[in-house]
Structure formats: structure tokens, C-alpha cells
Amino acid sequence: MGRVLIIGAGGVGTVVVHKVAQNPEVFTEVMLASRTKSKCDAIAQTIGGGKIQTAQVDADNVEDLIRLFNSFKPELVINVALPYQDLTIMDACLACRVNYLDTANYEPKDEAKYEYSWQWAYQDKFKEAGLTAILGCGFDPGVTSVFTAYAAKHHFDELHTLDIVDCNAGDHGKAFATNFNPEINIREVTQKGKYWENGEWVETEPHEIHKPLNYPNIGAKESYVIYHEELESLVKNFPTLKRARFWMTFGQEYLTHLRVIQNIGMARIDPIIYNGVEIVPIQFLKAVLPDPGELGENYTGETSIGCRITGIKDGKERTYYIYNNCSHEAAFRETGMQGVSYTTGVPAMIGAMMFFKGIWRKPGVFNVEEFNPDPFMEQLNIHGLPWHELFDIDLEM
Ligand code: NDP
Helix, strand or coil: CEEEEEECCCHHHHHHHHHHHCCCCCEEEEEEEECCHHHHHHHHHHHCCCCEEEEECCCCCHHHHHHHHHHHCCCEEEECCCHHHHHHHHHHHHHHCCEEEECCCCCCCCCCCCCCHHHHCCHHHHHHHCCEEEECCECCCEHHHHHHHHHHHHCCCEEEEEEEEEEECCECCCCCCCCCCHHHHHHHHCCCEEEEECCEEEEECCCCCEEEEEECCCEEEEEEECCCCHHHHHHHHCCCCCEEEEEEECCHHHHHHHHHHHHCCCCCCCCEEECCEEECHHHHHHHHCCCHHHCHHHCECEEEEEEEEEEEECCEEEEEEEEEEEEHHHHHHHHCCCHHHHHHHHHHHHHHHHHHCCCCCCCEEEEHHHCCHHHHHHHHHHCCCCCEEEECCCCCC
């Protein structure tokens, strides 16, 4: 059906390659390209059969990307490199008439700022070129956004409150490690909290609002309100929402490490001079922390991510909870990666499948909740992320 180029040979990229290779009727030609080609080759080798082509690319460099796009001629690029590369990859897509999909919104390197404005600004260019850009197609953003669209389509006439709840109850046995790229992860969780209420954003101190929430098959876990990028597009696309928040679980040990990292200046994103060389402390920290792609082997437990929603159906108030639980061990057995990479990589593959099947294909730049959720939801059940629904329960909110 189509030629796909995956950029980024990290934890998420590894899962995308495995899932794409499992669906050869959709993905007929596959290339994996990244900064370090040897990592692409190692992943391609685990798939075997010469099915995955590999290449080196510097995705910060538009000319380098254009050269690669012109030689491989993909119809779609799945960008699972870092959020810093979103705009250069989108520019190269426009230059070579290639469609685009990612899992995280653009962030400038020198400022931990999460907003869609930079990518939404490409709307007219993609529309005029007749190209599709699918933004935020991981789990959160991604599946949580599709869950919300599914709830709005099938179970509510009006959405009133949305609480996205993200629990990782896994144990990787390390004193401190992040589950995806440490630099991006630490920038995200150390910023101020922010949520939507009555038409405006309310800012909080980092981790100021917290309480225990009960997660299916897991139990109570302390959960913290943090800002997360899908809130921005969801409150725009579902304007009846009076409140929208994002909760994430953190263990005390993790928070203590995070506080120390910040207090000693290792979370700084501005360059400093060390022994006459310019380094960025958080990038140096990344180099000494465990690689999230190598956490999988002894990872036990599971993740539970979902949406808790209130609103009106047929004139009556109703509550609704939709979620997926994902086992780290099962993810590792299938792909060699832990559950957080798995829950991100599977939806990226399904979004690409929606594109190639012509179901999620229209000119312009779109967040995933703007497409028909039903065929995507069907594929989640087939490809390893089954979901469950609970109606009219206490949402603990
Ligand atoms: P990793 O750090 O494991 O992988 C990133 C990969 O991108 C690495 O292989 C890296 O190369 C490559 N890369 C970085 N810079 C460049 C560049 N300039 N040119 C080419 N390749 C480059 O990250 P993850 O796999 O954990 O995360 C990937 C993406 O997924 C991130 O954007 C993250 O924010 C997103 N994500 C989204 C989630 C969601 O639910 N929506 C959840 C988790 C992650 P090298 O190997 O040489 O370092």
C-alpha cells in the first residue's frame, strides 16, 4: 500500500519498526533513518529478512532530509526523533511533497515551551500542497485524544470535564530513570502545572495539586496535575469543556531525585562552560542516566492511561472512564522495549495505517481528535492496546 520513512531509532522508533513490520500489507516499503545509523541497523537486524532499509540523517538539517526524501521517496514520514526536529522535518515534507505524522509537539531547544502554535502555523502550507500532517499520535497525546473524540461521538451530547490520568505502576529496578528521552521528560515534568477552567488557563507551582487516584488492576497511586500538550488542542476542539486537567503518577523516590537534579542545576537547559567546552547540563545528565530503550528487560508491572469524563447525554448527567492497561513485560517480549515506548509506538503505527488506508487523509495540519476515532479504536484492540469502558462510576474528581 505505501512507502513509509521512520525517523528516530530510539525506544519509540524500535516499537514503530516492529509494528510496521507486522503489517506488510499496509507498509510495503520501510526505511528507518536516524542520527546514528548503527542503531538503525541493529533494529533492522532484529526484524530480519532485509525488510527494513536504513540510513543516516541529521533531522536538524532540512537539506540533509530533502536528500534522503528524494532518494527513498516516502509517501509518509513517521517522526519519532525528538520534538526539536518537528519543524525541520515538516519543512522537508513540504519541499518534497511528503505527508507527516509525529507523537510530540515542537519545542525550541532553548526554552521548555509546549504549544502547537508553531505547527498549526503550517496549516495553509500543507493544505495548499494537498498534504496531510497528523500531530500527536502517540498515547498521550494520541490515544487519550482519540478516547475523548470517541466519548464525544458515542456517549455524550456535551463534554463538561475531562481528566486524563496517566499511571505508570511499573518497576524497572533502577534508582532513577526516565521512561522516554530523559531530556524531554525532565523538561516536561519540572515545568509549572497548568489546567483549563472556565475558559482560561490556571497556572500552579510544579506538582502543587495532587491526590491519590485508583487505577484499574493497580490500586491507589499519588497523582499530580501537570501541564500536558494535548490539553491545548482538546479544549479548542471540544469547546463545551469547562475543565480539562492532566494527572500523572510519580513515586516519592522519583520526585526526590528530580528535586535534587533541579537544586544542583543539572536540569538547566542553557549552555555552561565546562573545562573550556560548552555543555548543556541536562544533555550531559542524559548521557549518564540509564537509556530508556534499555530499561525493558527487568521491567515489571503495568501502565494505566485513560480519560475520566463528565457531561450530558439525553439531558442527563453521566460519568465515563475509558482506559488501557499495558504490561511492561508483554511489551518487552514482543518488541524488546518497555511499556512506555510500546504505548507510544503502537498508536504511531496505527495512525500511519489510517493514513495509508485513506481514512485519516485530508489536506492540512490536524490533531488526532479531528479524525474519525472509530477505525483507530478498532485497531488498538487488534494491535496490542485493548481498551475498556466504565459508565456512571465515581471518577474521584
Ligand atoms: P529516544 O531518545 O530514545 O530516541 C530519539 C531518537 O531520535 C534517537 O535515536 C536519536 O538519535 C534520534 N535523533 C535525535 N536527534 C536527531 C537528529 N537531529 N537527527 C536524527 N535523529 C535524531 O526517545 P524516545 O524514543 O523515548 O522518544 C521519541 C519521541 O517520542 C520523542 O519526541 C518523545 O517526546 C515522543 N514520546 C511521545 C509520547 C506520547 O505518548 N505521545 C510518549 C513518549 C515519547 P541517537 O540515537 O543518535 O541519539
